[in-house]
Amino acid sequence: MLPERFRDDIPQPLAQCPPSSANLLNALVNIRPAHEQVSRRSAAVTQTLRYFRSPLNAFRLLRQYFSTSPPSHDPEELVDFSDLCDGHGESSVFDCRPDISATVELPPDILLSEASFGPYPNQSSFLLGEWYWNGGRQKSHEDFRSLLNIIGSADFRPEDVQNTKWRAIDTKLGMNDFDGDDDGTNEWFDDAGWRKSAITISVPFHKQAKHPGAKDFLVGFFYHRSLTEVIKEKLSNSDDNRFFHYEPFELLWKRHCSGEEVRVHGELYTSPAFQEVHQELQASQNEPGCDLQKVVIALMFLSDATQLTQFGTASLWPAYLMFGNESKYRRCKPTCNSCHHVAYFHGVSFKLECVLEAILTKSLSSLTALKIFFENTWDEGLGSR
Amino acid sequence: MTAHVRREILHAQWAIMLDADFLKIYAHGLVIEGSDGVKRRFYPRIFTYTADYPEK
Numbered sequence: 001m002l003p004e005r006f007r008d009d010i011p012q013p014l015a016q017c018p019p020s021s022a023n024l025l026n027a028l029v030n031i032r033p034a035h036e037q038v039s040r041r042s043a044a045v046t047q048t049l050r051y052f053r054s055p056l057n058a059f060r061l062l063r064q065y066f067s068t069s070p071p072s073h074d075p076e077e078l079v080d081f082s083d084l085c086d087g088h089g090e091s092s093v094f095d096c097r098p099d100i101s102a103t104v105e106l107p108p109d110i111l112l113s114e115a116s117f118g119p120y121p122n123q124s125s126f127l128l129g130e131w132y133w134n135g136g137r138q139k140s141h142e143d144f145r146s147l148l149n150i151i152g153s154a155d156f157r158p159e160d161v162q163n164t165k166w167r168a169i170d171t172k173l174g175m176n177d178f179d180g181d182d183d184g185t186n187e188w189f190d191d192a193g194w195r196k197s198a199i200t201i202s203v204p205f206h207k208q209a210k211h212p213g214a215k216d217f218l219v220g221f222f223y224h225r226s227l228t229e230v231i232k233e234k235l236s237n238s239d240d241n242r243f244f245h246y247e248p249f250e251l252l253w254k255r256h257c258s259g260e261e262v263r264v265h266g267e268l269y270t271s272p273a274f275q276e277v278h279q280e281l282q283a284s285q286n287e288p289g290c291d292l293q294k295v296v297i298a299l300m301f302l303s304d305a306t307q308l309t310q311f312g313t314a315s316l317w318p319a320y321l322m323f324g325n326e327s328k329y330r331r332c333k334p335t336c337n338s339c340h341h342v343a344y345f346h347g348v349s350f351k352l353e354c355v356l357e358a359i360l361t362k363s364l365s366s367l368t369a370l371k372i373f374f375e376n377t378w379d380e381g382l383g384s385r
Numbered sequence: 386m387t388a389h390v391r392r393e394i395l396h397a398q399w400a401i402m403l404d405a406d407f408l409k410i411y412a413h414g415l416v417i418e419g420s421d422g423v424k425r426r427f428y429p430r431i432f433t434y435t436a437d438y439p440e441k
Binding site for chain 1: 395407409416417423425
């Protein structure tokens with residue numbers, strides 16, 4: 001056998017956690033001071049809390065769960081070799097990008113109604129529109145071939161596309177629920193779509209001001225999605241749900257010689273913070289009449305203002321949401337689509353900055369200036385409706 | 386004044402995001418059936434917030 005320094009160990013997933021009693025440590029809570037706090041809070045629950053361990057893998061890593069029963073769902077089972085390394089042509093289970101090259105073959109007996117093409121009046125128009133918008137910005141030979149396929153197909157009817165109102169369709173495609181429709185549909189749709197809400201802030205005026213006290217002003221409009229609906233959508237997606245870690249565990253590395261165990265940090269669901277919140281939730285009262293397993297959904301928000309142009313001041317301030325129950329290796333794969341847009345923050349606009357500047361330099365009385373600004377914003381917001 | 390307005394605007398937007406629906410599932414959980422066909426009660430918790438703070 002080669003000396004260790006010449007060996008190149010290939011990545012290996014964590015050993016699976018069999019629900020057998022062979023790996024059961026039966027260790028009681030109170031021997032671990034770290035959990036004493038929890039045990040005192042909920043004497044009833046801790047009676048049955050135990051450690052469940054997985055065997056060591058090739059890198060001497062093991063998982064240790066601390067709960068009443070072995071984990072009910074193990075996402076590590078799904079991880080295979082191709083998920084652990086890059087550069088292989090093989091597809092991995094993490095790779096959930098839909099295969100766009102595959103064309104959908106519809107059974108000939110299914111008669112598609114005209115309504116099924118959305119804003120497009122018929123199949124021929126839809127295919128052309130789809131080719132235009134989804135084909136990428138630069139035209140390639142491949143794009144050209146797919147265009148030829150569309151118009152060369154026996155199903156393509158030139159008379160269908162002659163009277164299509166492309167401009168109106170594009171406007172409709174770009175519309176949001178809150179833009180409202182001609183038929184007066186409501187902006188408060190119950191889905192994970194975008195919403196538009198007015199932002200009101202309270203501005204205090206000092207005692208010597210003409211109108212002292214706090215006054216409410218409308219600053220602008222906030223574009224955001226319902227967090228509840230985003231979470232619902234995420235959890236209902238079975239592709240994502242399979243990879244969700246419902247229960248935290250400790251990742252431990254066992255030393256070769258001494259057998260000493262060292263905690264390994266890396267994922268949110270192996271962190272002490274997750275463990276703590278998880279135990280706290282388990283110790284809390286159940287919802288009346290409900291004995292379902294209680295699971296923590298770890299939300300990770302991130303936002304950073306982005307300059308949109310090299311020159312000029314156009315910028316956006318987006319906020320994203322990621323789920324800490326998913327592995328970071330999954331979160332960092334763009335094809336997994338696990339980073340969710342949740343909002344575009346509204347900053348202090350250039351106009352408002354000018355108004356504030358005017359107040360500071362005392363060229364305008366503060367209340368008048370703010371009133372002018374906020375009333376303008378109100379008009380702009382209402383104007384489109 | 387600008388700092389006050391900046392802070393108020395950001396907080397007002399977070400107040401809109403963390404709406405009544407969210408607070409309800411934060412406290413009482415959200416029952417969803419997983420890919421294994423088992424129903425569980427999910428409680429969202431905010432762990433990290435990585436962001437630029439508009440102090441100036």
